Amino acid sequence: MAVAIILALVAIGSVLFHVLSPWWWTPIASNWHYIDNTLVITFWITGAVFLTVVLFLAFCVWRFRHQEGRRATYEPESGKLELWLSIVTGVGVAAMLAPGLLVWKQFITVPADASEVEIVGQQWQWAYRLPGSDGRLGTSDTRLVSSDNPLGLNPKDPNGQDDVIVEGGELHLPIGKPVKVLLRSIDVLHDFYVPEFRAKMDMIPGAVTYFWFTPTRNGTFEVLCAELCGVGHPHMRGTVVVEPEAEYQAWLAQQRTFAQLSSPTKRASAEQSVNLPVASRGNDSGTGGGSR
Numbered sequence: 436m437a438v439a440i441i442l443a444l445v446a447i448g449s450v451l452f453h454v455l456s457p458w459w460w461t462p463i464a465s466n467w468h469y470i471d472n473t474l475v476i477t478f479w480i481t482g483a484v485f486l487t488v489v490l491f492l493a494f495c496v497w498r499f500r501h502q503e504g505r506r507a508t509y510e511p512e513s514g515k516l517e518l519w520l521s522i523v524t525g526v527g528v529a530a531m532l533a534p535g536l537l538v539w540k541q542f543i544t545v546p547a548d549a550s551e552v553e554i555v556g557q558q559w560q561w562a563y564r565l566p567g568s569d570g571r572l573g574t575s576d577t578r579l580v581s582s583d584n585p586l587g588l589n590p591k592d593p594n595g596q597d598d599v600i601v602e603g604g605e606l607h608l609p610i611g612k613p614v615k616v617l618l619r620s621i622d623v624l625h626d627f628y629v630p631e632f633r634a635k636m637d638m639i640p641g642a643v644t645y646f647w648f649t650p651t652r653n654g655t656f657e658v659l660c661a662e663l664c665g666v667g668h669p670h671m672r673g674t675v676v677v678e679p680e681a682e683y684q685a686w687l688a689q690q691r692t693f694a695q696l697s698s699p700t701k702r703a704s705a706e707q708s709v710n711l712p713v714a715s716r717g718n719d720s721g722t723g724g725g726s727r
């Protein structure tokens with residue numbers, strides 16, 4: 436009897452914890468309400484299954500407890516029960532997976548008017564690159580990464596000269612404008628994650644991953660690395676500031692471009708050591724504008 440009561444208390448306690456808990460997700464600051472909706476659907480389905488199973492267990496412990504003279508019957512197969520369990524489980528799993536597929540399609544279908552921002556992960560810091568006045572990002576190649584060119588930009592690509600580079604600082608974004616986030620890693624797996632944006636994605640060395648979102652709330656948001664990437668992983672934090680267009684433009688005007696950051700002598704030596712044509716797109720290159 437005590438076991439049955441404990442099981443019932445676990446079920447009731449879980450519901451009370453959910454209702455009374457102060458720990459809930461952060462207020463959303465992007466267009467991705469769909470992500471919250473899929474989480475809520477999964478939460479209710481798994482919550483209902485959890486309650487049903489635990490309460491059924493409590494009932495069975497009490498109902499079929501040991502009694503003098505009572506004997507259990509052995510029933511290894513039950514076609515009817517197996518059919519019902521298969522149908523209910525199948526419907527439950529499909530209900531959890533189907534919304535995710537629909538949301539994923541939207542998550543990677545970038546609107547035509549989205550501007551591009553490149554985010555580069557490196558043990559253990561973030562760097563950002565925004566297109567300059569031409570609106571296009573120049574190409575990049577990991578073979579060009581050096582202390583003078585930490586993001587591996589192609590110095591021969593004219594599109595890259597005016598690219599704005601922010602290393603270790605804040606990323607600013609204008610509110611209400613869709614942005615395509617291009618993700619690169621210089622060394623190991625990282626994952627760009629801002630909880631309020633409800634968006635995250637792995638950064639894979641040698642590849643460019645992407646998603647898009649529209650910031651919907653002004654404010655300062657913390658960037659976390661959501662992929663264990665070495666001993667400095669917990670300290671790999673950054674800041675995204677969402678602000679009105681005028682303030683964003685003022686911030687942008689203060690940033691430095693690739694051309695300003697790399698002196699002519701440094702660029703000449705980089706070109707000598709790696710001989711790449713302007714339009715080079717190797718396996719691990721190509722964050723060029725509009726190629727995806």
Ligand SMILES: [Cu+2]
Binds near residue numbers: 556559624661668671
């Ligand atoms: Cu990381």
